[in-house]
Amino acid sequence: MVLTMKNKIAIIANGYVKDKKFHKDLLKDTDIIICADGGADNAKEIEVTPDYIIGDLDSVSKSSIEFFKDKSKIVKDNNQDSTDLEKALSLAETLNPSELLITGAIGDRIDHTLANIMCLTKIKSNVKAQIIDEKNIIELVESSADLVGDKNDIVSIVPLTDILTLCYTGLKWNVENLDTNLGWFGISNRLEGKNANISFSKGKILLIRVRE
Numbered sequence: 001m002v003l004t005m006k007n008k009i010a011i012i013a014n015g016y017v018k019d020k021k022f023h024k025d026l027l028k029d030t031d032i033i034i035c036a037d038g039g040a041d042n043a044k045e046i047e048v049t050p051d052y053i054i055g056d057l058d059s060v061s062k063s064s065i066e067f068f069k070d071k072s073k074i075v076k077d078n079n080q081d082s083t084d085l086e087k088a089l090s091l092a093e094t095l096n097p098s099e100l101l102i103t104g105a106i107g108d109r110i111d112h113t114l115a116n117i118m119c120l121t122k123i124k125s126n127v128k129a130q131i132i133d134e135k136n137i138i139e140l141v142e143s144s145a146d147l148v149g150d151k152n153d154i155v156s157i158v159p160l161t162d163i164l165t166l167c168y169t170g171l172k173w174n175v176e177n178l179d180t181n182l183g184w185f186g187i188s189n190r191l192e193g194k195n196a197n198i199s200f201s202k203g204k205i206l207l208i209r210v211r212e
Contacts, residue, residue: 007031007095007096007097007098008029008030008031008032008097008098008099009030009031009032009033009034009095009097009099009100010026010027010030010032010033010101010102010103011033011034011035011036011039011085011089011092011100011101011102012033012034012036012039012040012103012104013036013039013084013085013103013116014037014038014039014041014042014059014060014084014104014107015104015105015106015109015112015113015116015133016106016133017042017045017046017103017133018133018134019134020046022134023042023048023103024047024048026101026132027046027048027101027103032052032092032095033050033052034050034051034053034088035050035052035053035054035060035088036084036085036087036088036104037053037054037056037057037058037060038059038060038061038084039053039084039088039104040053040061040064040065040068041061041064042103043064044064044068049068049072050072051073052072052073052075052088052091053065053074054075054084054087054088055077055084055087055088056076056077056079056080056084057074057076075091083112083115083119085102085115085116085119086119086122089119089123097127098126098127098128099127099128100123100127100129100130101129101130101132102116102119102129102130102132103131103132103133104133105117105131106131106133116131117131117138117206120139120140120206121140121160121204123140134211135210135211136208136209136211137208137209138206138208138209139207140205140206141198141204141206141207142203143199144197144198144199145198145199146195146196147170147197147198148194148195149194149209150191151190151191151192151194152191153190153210153211154188154189154190154209154211154212155171155189155190155191155207155208155209156186156187156188156189156209157185157186157187157189157198157205157207157208158185158186158187158205158206158208159181159182159183159184159185159203159204159206160203160204160205160206161181161203161204162179162180162182162202162203163179163180163181163184163200163202163203163205164179164200164202165177165178165179165199165200165201165202166180166199166200167197167198167199167200168197168198169196169197170191170192170195170196170197171189171192171196172189172190172191172192173189
């Protein structure tokens with residue numbers, strides 16, 4: 001008998017999940033779904049059943065807990081030194097993911113949104129991880145990234161550290177061997193065609209692709 005490893009894991013957080021079909025389609029080919037506390041309300045809204053619900057359970061509604069109690073494993077974690085998304089990521093790590101898809105991570109609380117985005121720095125570098133919503137794809141890049149899209153797609157770069165020898169190819173405004181630092185922004189660049197590449201020799205950046 002051949003055993004297959006479940007390794008594409010989705011995490012649903014408690015931010016905005018506006019387009020029901022978009023998110024339901026996004027989650028179709030995932031192997032495991034984890035809800036970070038109130039993310040279970042989002043799961044119920046888009047009609048998907050999580051494998052796990054984890055958090056201190058202070059933001060999820062009682063009706064969602066009741067709805068999922070016989071369908072999902074509910075893990076109560078009262079540790080106040082970690083956010084609900086951090087708890088979900090810690091659980092995901094025990095399941096040996098090769099890919100993490102995080103949705104519901106952007107909302108009207110800027111502190112929560114920033115904390116959720118910075119959680120990308122806590123994920124092992126060999127795990128492909130993206131925060132995705134209807135408009136944005138956000139990922140952490142530590143050396144290079146190949147981009148595939150359509151001409152004029154928006155691409156933004158936000159350094160999280162000092163960056164050495166930053167190079168763009170295939171973008172409207174390219175750079176070559178640029179040394180820069182935290183505080184420099186490469187906002188609203190665009191794909192010249194369907195493919196582009198971003199590379200650098202040292203540092204970490206947030207790569208943000210925006211759908212218009």
